[in-house]
Amino acid sequence: xxxxxxxxxxxxxxxxxxxxxxxxxxxxxxxxEAEKAESSAFDYxxxxxxxxxxxxxxxxxxxxxxxxxxxSSLLLDAGFGSLYANGFxxxxxxxxxxxxxxxxxxxxxxxxINGSETGFSGTQLSxxxxxxxxxxxxxxxxxxxxxxxxxxxxxxxxxxxYKWPAWxxxxxxxxxxxxxxxxxxxxGKDRQEAEYGSPWEPEQVHELRTLERNGIISLNEHxxxxxxxxxxxxxxxxxxxxxxxxxxxxxxxxxxxxxxxxASFLMEPVRSRVxxxxxxxxxxxSTLRAEAAYTGDSPVYDNAGSVYYTDLKQFIAGWDRNFDxxxxxxxxxxxxxxxxxxxxxxxxxxxxxxxxxxALNIGVNAMYGYRNEHSVETFAEYxxxxxxxxxxxxxxxxxxxxxxxxxxxxxxxxxxxxxxYYL
Amino acid sequence: MMKKLLSAxxxxxxxxxxxxxxxxxxxxxxDIAVMVNEADSSRDMxxxxxxxxxxxxxxxxxxxxxxxxxxxxxxxxxxRFNAPADIQDTQFLSWTHDDVNREDDLWVFFPSENIxxxxxxxxxxxxxxxxxxALEDIEYRSVDADNHVFLRDDTVNSRDVWVIESKAVEAKCxxxxxxxxxxxxxxxxxxxxxxxxxxxxxxxxxxxxxxxxRNIDGIWSAGKMIMxxxxxxxxxxxxxxxxxxxxxxxxSVFEHNNLKR
Numbered sequence: 001x002x003x004x005x006x007x008x009x010x011x012x013x014x015x016x017x018x019x020x021x022x023x024x025x026x027x028x029x030x031x032x033e034a035e036k037a038e039s040s041a042f043d044y045x046x047x048x049x050x051x052x053x054x055x056x057x058x059x060x061x062x063x064x065x066x067x068x069x070x071x072s073s074l075l076l077d078a079g080f081g082s083l084y085a086n087g088f089x090x091x092x093x094x095x096x097x098x099x100x101x102x103x104x105x106x107x108x109x110x111x112x113i114n115g116s117e118t119g120f121s122g123t124q125l126s127x128x129x130x131x132x133x134x135x136x137x138x139x140x141x142x143x144x145x146x147x148x149x150x151x152x153x154x155x156x157x158x159x160x161x162y163k164w165p166a167w168x169x170x171x172x173x174x175x176x177x178x179x180x181x182x183x184x185x186x187x188g189k190d191r192q193e194a195e196y197g198s199p200w201e202p203e204q205v206h207e208l209r210t211l212e213r214n215g216i217i218s219l220n221e222h223x224x225x226x227x228x229x230x231x232x233x234x235x236x237x238x239x240x241x242x243x244x245x246x247x248x249x250x251x252x253x254x255x256x257x258x259x260x261x262x263a264s265f266l267m268e269p270v271r272s273r274v275x276x277x278x279x280x281x282x283x284x285x286s287t288l289r290a291e292a293a294y295t296g297d298s299p300v301y302d303n304a305g306s307v308y309y310t311d312l313k314q315f316i317a318g319w320d321r322n323f324d325x326x327x328x329x330x331x332x333x334x335x336x337x338x339x340x341x342x343x344x345x346x347x348x349x350x351x352x353x354x355x356x357x358x359a360l361n362i363g364v365n366a367m368y369g370y371r372n373e374h375s376v377e378t379f380a381e382y383x384x385x386x387x388x389x390x391x392x393x394x395x396x397x398x399x400x401x402x403x404x405x406x407x408x409x410x411x412x413x414x415x416x417x418x419x420x421y422y423l
Numbered sequence: 424m425m426k427k428l429l430s431a432x433x434x435x436x437x438x439x440x441x442x443x444x445x446x447x448x449x450x451x452x453x454d455i456a457v458m459v460n461e462a463d464s465s466r467d468m469x470x471x472x473x474x475x476x477x478x479x480x481x482x483x484x485x486x487x488x489x490x491x492x493x494x495x496x497x498x499x500x501x502x503r504f505n506a507p508a509d510i511q512d513t514q515f516l517s518w519t520h521d522d523v524n525r526e527d528d529l530w531v532f533f534p535s536e537n538i539x540x541x542x543x544x545x546x547x548x549x550x551x552x553x554x555x556x557a558l559e560d561i562e563y564r565s566v567d568a569d570n571h572v573f574l575r576d577d578t579v580n581s582r583d584v585w586v587i588e589s590k591a592v593e594a595k596c597x598x599x600x601x602x603x604x605x606x607x608x609x610x611x612x613x614x615x616x617x618x619x620x621x622x623x624x625x626x627x628x629x630x631x632x633x634x635x636x637r638n639i640d641g642i643w644s645a646g647k648m649i650m651x652x653x654x655x656x657x658x659x660x661x662x663x664x665x666x667x668x669x670x671x672x673x674x675s676v677f678e679h680n681n682l683k684r
Contacts, residue, residue: 075684115675116675241541387507
């Protein structure tokens with residue numbers, strides 16, 4: 001209904017504005033009043049997009065993906081609260097060797113109750129399957145630990161991983177002293193692992209799975225223990241800067257591989273507790289961001305591949321700025337300091353420039369870290385109109401030690417052509 | 424006869440006295456800027472907006488909902504996009520301070536990541552959702568963010584106007600993309616009916632025209648605006664609807680935890 005209203009506004013406008021002498025003899029709201037009358041008591045919105053992408057390996061002869069996706073979302077808004085659902089249906093011929101060609105996924109499904117509408121001003125309650133991101137840094141954050149990395153297709157862009165929503169309840173309370181937030185995941189993170197033979201399957205996991213398939217070892221993949229996780233966050237938004245602190249008690253993003261007997265292995269996440277402080281400051285056209293975090297008993301692997309635990313201290317400092325309104329730059333320096341393991345350090349980068357009234361965006365997203373770990377994405381996105389966007393991408397990934405996932409992915413460089421069409 | 428002559432002389436004297444007084448009380452640029460600022464005497468405001476960007480043969484449509492509240496020396500505003508689909512539910516929350524030594528604060532809600540992110544006040548300079556407007560063109564701007572100079576009396580479309588030139592004070596230069604603005608203020612509405620925007624090299628960038636003025640609850644408001652780019656084949660039309668002042672809505676709408684889908 002809303003789309004019809006917009007279309008009517010366009011059609012009306014095209015015949016009206018240019019014809020009249022009065023420059024204000026236009027009405028952009030044609031049909032809108034009727035639409036509002038229909039939906040004033042209970043509003044809803046149903047949106048669909050069709051997305052396609054063709055990814056071709058540059059270091060292998062195969063295609064990485066030829067996915068066609070129908071993405072649908074529904075928003076119901078009843079004033080005192082709302083319900084949102086988003087899911088997709090995929091067809092990908094290129095993955096048939098290791099995964100299903102057809103896949104239906106529920107991405108998000110959550111309800112929200114506005115406290116202000118029910119006598120609890122400043123209170124918000126949300127429940128359902130959600131993606132929730134904490135922290136102030138982008139590219140890399142020390143407290144973006146609530147959702148698990150989606151391993152079947154992990155790279156969101158050159159500096160960020162793709163996270164998968166989880167079932168949770170979240171309550172927020174605004175006070176004069178700041179915003180308090182609590183979240184509980186009764187079943188923990190929802191980890192989705194790469195299938196056997198997938199280009200995104202970590203090398204060590206692939207080796208163990210191969211040995212198990214050959215009957216040499218026993219491998220227990222207990223990747224979703226379904227145990228509760230919880231966290232609290234405090235944020236104070238002030239003039240000029242924001243300050244936050246968070247604590248999260250959950251399980252590691254990815255399972256840890258442990259030998260349980262001479263020929264038995266267990267893949268299972270381990271308990272992880274993170275304390276974080278963060279802040280963001282506006283300075284002219286720039287924003288500075290910083291995070292620090294402490295994780296007790298973080299799992300790491302020695303040279304023999306055995307897991308052990310050591311405390312982890314993380315620091316991130318970031319800067320981003322718009323130059324001349326068209327150029328965007330974002331740089332982050334990070335340091336992961338382990339008490340009994342080598343430090344990891346590096347930077348993430350995002351640089352882009354817009355052309356043709358922001359219709360064309362060309363840029364690079366990148367991460368460079370310890371032992372040449374890197375992922376670099378160059379992209380060009382062109383917004384043809386409000387309905388259609390097309391993109392071209394090149395992606396290079398690799399480096400790192402033998403146990404690094406970047407090393408596992410070093411033959412996964414690809415180029416992509418894709419589109420997104422809003423129905 | 425003598426009486427009539429004396430009366431005429433007296434009238435002339437009174438008129439010349441008023442004229443001298445008016446000249447003595449010539450409005451300054453700042454006086455006019457204050458009048459513009461005070462024309463919107465509301466404590467809070469809510470409205471819907473439709474924006475159509477005309478670019479050659481292409482037309483892009485955006486729909487949004489806006490809230491604003493005056494709170495002491497600060498104005499808070501929230502813009503939520505309802506269409507098109509690729510920017511649906513994106514929200515801008517802004518705190519604009521009358522104290523020019525305080526930078527304006529701006530946060531953006533990104534629905535895909537369910538995250539509220541601070542961006543610098545300088546982010547208001549960028550094109551507003553690909554339109555000819557910048558966010559700073561439609562946001563509140565405190566009087567003392569600029570130095571205002573009275574230029575002349577003039578007429579625009581047969582309406583009497585004051586013309587003032589506004590240049591950002593040094594502390595606010597980073598937060599504006601303009602070198603100066605020439606503002607044509609309608610003497611009746613006490614609101615701009617035309618604004619010329621110049622870059623820092625004094626090149627005319629674009630011209631905004633305001634029209635469809637309505638008196639809503641005793642407050643004059645422009646119902647429509649046109650922003651015309653000078654050197655590009657582009658213009659943007661904006662229309663406000665359902666404008667409501669002093670509704671007294673719950674201020675929690677401006678809370679950060681309300682920035683959600």
